[in-house]
Amino acid sequence: MSASVAFVSGFLRIPSIQKSQNPSFLFSRPKKSLVRPISASSSELPENVRNFWKWLRDQGVVSGKSVAEPAVVPEGLGLVARRDIGRNEVVLEIPKRLWINPETVTASKIGPLCGGLKPWVSVALFLIREKYEEESSWRVYLDMLPQSTDSTVFWSEEELAELKGTQLLSTTLGVKEYVENEFLKLEQEILLPNKDLFSSRITLDDFIWAFGILKSRAFSRLRGQNLVLIPLADLINHNPAIKTEDYAYEIKGAGLFSRDLLFSLKSPVYVKAGEQVYIQYDLNKSNAELALDYGFVESNPKRNSYTLTIEIPESDPFFGDKLDIAESNKMGETGYFDIVDGQTLPAGMLQYLRLVALGGPDAFLLESIFNNTIWGHLELPVSRTNEELICRVVRDACKSALSGFDTTIEEDEKLLDKGKLEPRLEMALKIRIGEKRVLQQIDQIFKDRELELDILEYYQERRLKDLGLVGEQGDIIFWETK
DSSP, X not given: OOOSSOEEETTEEEOSSOGGGOTTTOOOOOOOOOSOOEETTSTTSOHHHHHHHHHHHHTTSOOTTOSEEEEEETTEEEEEESSOBOTTXXXXXXXXGGOBSHHHHHTSTTGGGOTXXXXXXXXXXXXXXXXXXXXXXTHHHHHHSOSOOSSGGGOOHHHHXXXXXOHHHHHHHXXXXXXXXXXXXXXXXXXXXXXXXXXXXOOHHHHHHHHHHHHHHOBOSBTTBSSBBOTTGGGOEXXXXXXXXXXXXXXXXXXXXXXXXXXXXXXXXOBOTTSEEEEOXXXXXXXXXXXXXXXXXXXXXXXXXXXXXXXXXXXXXXXXHHHHHHHHTTOOSEEEEEEETTSOOOTTHHHHHHHHHOOGGGGGGGSGGGTTTHHHHTTSOOOHHHHHHHHHHHHHHHHHHHTTOSSOHHHHHHHHHHOOOOHHHXXXXXXXXXXXXXXXXXXXXXHHHHHTTTTOOOHHHHHHHHTTOBOTTSOBOOOOOO
16 A cells, blocks of 8 residues: 655655555454443343343353353453453353354355455455344344444544644554545445345445454454454453463364364453453554554553654665665565664664665675675674764654654643543544654664764774774784885
């Protein structure tokens, strides 16, 4: 997808679409509270959730012995322990016949139409069609799904304006554009030619709803399943206090003599009866990704990140040589580097910057004789000119990105400290603060490096030392001939 807004300075681009947010990936999988949950055994539970629990009982999936049940919790709905649950104990198991995945679509009435669609598009279309079918066998489950989440794809223009200057804003707009384009293709190729199969006119808003549901509730990275909705299991909420995502869920056989499959969800920690059961959604997602996918952010500074996009310009006279070197080191024409709050620069970033900036007297390093050693040479400064250039370009890019914000970190923090904010505004403030902190951090790293330019050791000096032509004080050694 092309970026809708991008800053270009030489070879460094502040991207509007982060590489980790490529919408075609789509699917992978918000805060502990002391508020008493309203569980499925209570008459206070909404009727649609009580109907859902009864449906699961009728399907033989849950019973009086089930260790967890749906409950109204601060996040909306969640799973609450009916008794004490041990660490790694199975919380629930859902048979394959109750999963919604591309196979479910293939077996449905619209299956023959969906063969050429992206898997997520076909599942989204299935959800929408079933939502409008009064007699749908999935009616009870669909009635329990939210009409929206706090994901930024559901934000109004006024709410999105609070993200001005952030990568999350441009990523969100890019994702919405992507979804709209997919919908327009779907409308022309499937919906309009097959009106008889759809009882209601499907709109872009319907499609965005389905996209948001899949984004926030679908499980992935499972054996043979890269996109699957699991009723009941998708009520499990995220807790940042849980530091492992290992073994929280898996697909396994139903028994020694059965070909059926089960989705098995385990609790990664001990849970007391009456407490909410949680998992860790993803340890590696940034706050921007959490906001886009699920509609929440964390206070953990390690969730704050900023993606620098560095590219080899096609106009570079050494484009081909540089691309060959990049590809031989498992990179490409464009390099994406996620800088995290409080952490060092990503591995390979300085090397890639130095490669892209190579030119003039330093271009000899691009000759074929250096093919097997150049990446090692680029681990260290090449020349003052090269190092000065990468510092200037990165700092200019950071300053340009920071100028896109209407507020300072201090102003945002002051507003945040007032409290009693709407959840989406609070989220926007935290995203703004996080991105600005990382940008300032990057700028400071390269500012400090500029101050060291006169004392850094460059390639030619290292080479002379290797040849024994430089003394301990850095002076060049000459020999007199007799």
